[in-house]
Amino acid sequence: MPEADSRQHDREMLEQLAALDVNSPERETLRAALIERHLPLVHFMARKFMDRGEPLDDIVQVGTIGLIKAIDRFDPALGFEFSTYATPTIVGEIKRHFRDKTWAIRIPRRLQELGVQVSKARDELTHALDRSPTPAEIAKKLDITVDDVIEAMEANTAYNTVSLDAGADDEGPGLGNTLGEWDEALDNVEYRESLKPLIAAMDEREQTILLRRFFDNKSQSEIATELGISQMHVSRILNKTLTQLREALSASD
Numbered sequence: 333m334p335e336a337d338s339r340q341h342d343r344e345m346l347e348q349l350a351a352l353d354v355n356s357p358e359r360e361t362l363r364a365a366l367i368e369r370h371l372p373l374v375h376f377m378a379r380k381f382m383d384r385g386e387p388l389d390d391i392v393q394v395g396t397i398g399l400i401k402a403i404d405r406f407d408p409a410l411g412f413e414f415s416t417y418a419t420p421t422i423v424g425e426i427k428r429h430f431r432d433k434t435w436a437i438r439i440p441r442r443l444q445e446l447g448v449q450v451s452k453a454r455d456e457l458t459h460a461l462d463r464s465p466t467p468a469e470i471a472k473k474l475d476i477t478v479d480d481v482i483e484a485m486e487a488n489t490a491y492n493t494v495s496l497d498a499g500a501d502d503e504g505p506g507l508g509n510t511l512g513e514w515d516e517a518l519d520n521v522e523y524r525e526s527l528k529p530l531i532a533a534m535d536e537r538e539q540t541i542l543l544r545r546f547f548d549n550k551s552q553s554e555i556a557t558e559l560g561i562s563q564m565h566v567s568r569i570l571n572k573t574l575t576q577l578r579e580a581l582s583a584s585d
Contacts, residue, residue: 339413339414339415342366342369342414342415343408343414345362345365345366345369346366346403346406346408346414347408348362349362349363349366349403350406350407350408363403363404366403367396367399367400367403370399370403370414370415370418371396371399373399373415373418373419373422374392374395374396374398374399374422375392375395377395377419377422377423377426378391378392378394378395378426381426381430384430386429386430391426391429394425394426394429395422395423395425395426397425398418398421398422398423398424398425398426399418399421399422401421401425402414402417402418402421402422403418405421406418411529412529431444431448443483443484446476446480446483446484447484447485449474449484450470450474450481450484450485452578453465453470453473453474454470456473456571456574457469457470457473459545459570460552460567460570460571462551462552467481467482467485530576530577530580531577534573534576537559537569538569538572538573540559541555541559541566541569541570541573542570542573544558545570552566552567552570
């Protein structure tokens with residue numbers, strides 16, 4: 333089946349699925365057919381995570397969970413291609429699996445997730461403030477207590493930090509030499525198609541600020557001078573647009 337016809341068939345199946353009652357037997361049959369049709373996508377993404385100490389079958393199983401979530405959550409009315417929506421969902425599930433497997437000690441899931449939120453907030457505030465934020469500033473951004481921030485930071489230190497230079501024995505090669513090299517551009521490939529329609533929906537000034545900040549690597553002050561607005565205004569626009577992008581993508585993660 334030609335690719336265009338295949339995409340159209342997927343859309344028709346997904347529209348039919350969305351219209352069916354959640355308890356309909358026909359829905360389960362259609363859902364199973366959609367899972368089967370898109371298993372090659374799961375296998376394709378799973379192979380990118382090989383040589384990380386997990387059997388490929390296990391990675392495929394985890395990725396299939398992400399596929400099922402994507403099928404259940406997909407809204408055809410949004411106008412996205414299903415593969416565009418499903419890819420980051422599948423990858424997110426696989427990455428979450430590896431993240432959970434790499435904790436040196438068993439940390440409660442709440443603290444794991446809070447640790448991720450704190451790390452993201454710290455990175456965003458560093459960009460916005462041009463300096464490292466204080467725990468109080470991170471707490472204010474996330475609307476949590478300073479104690480929560482500190483607890484999350486302490487939990488992050490429990491992450492497994494075995495050196496990749498360490499060998500299994502004194503004479504063996506380092507662990508890093510036994511692992512395949514990770515392509516740092518992979519995430520861009522995975523999320524580029526998801527971001528394109530979201531960025532296209534922004535107004536011209538928001539797009540310009542994102543471009544200058546993250547592609548041209550300009551400071552907020554330089555962007556403000558170029559656009560003839562205050563640095564504080566640039567900061568507010570950046571925070572708003574990043575929040576919109578994060579919330580839109582979180583539905584698929």
